[in-house]
Amino acid sequence: MFKEFVFKWYPVILAFICLLYSVVLNLLGKTDDALYTAHWPGTILLFALIIRQRRR
Helix, strand or coil: CHHHHHHHHHHHHHHHHHHHHHHHHHHCCCHHHHHHHCCHHHHHHHHHHHHHHHHC
16 A cells, blocks of 8 residues: 555655755755756656656
8 A cells, every 4th residue: 555655646755855855955055056956856757747648
């Protein structure tokens, strides 16, 4: 059950981790790095959406 959950939702989990990473970088004062990594979650979710649509 856990394996099925992770397999289905791994892009969202990965995007959330990247979002948290960006927030932590911003809180540490590394704003340039935080702005760079802030684009990762959207990119991950878009690629996951495209890959899943191509599989069908």
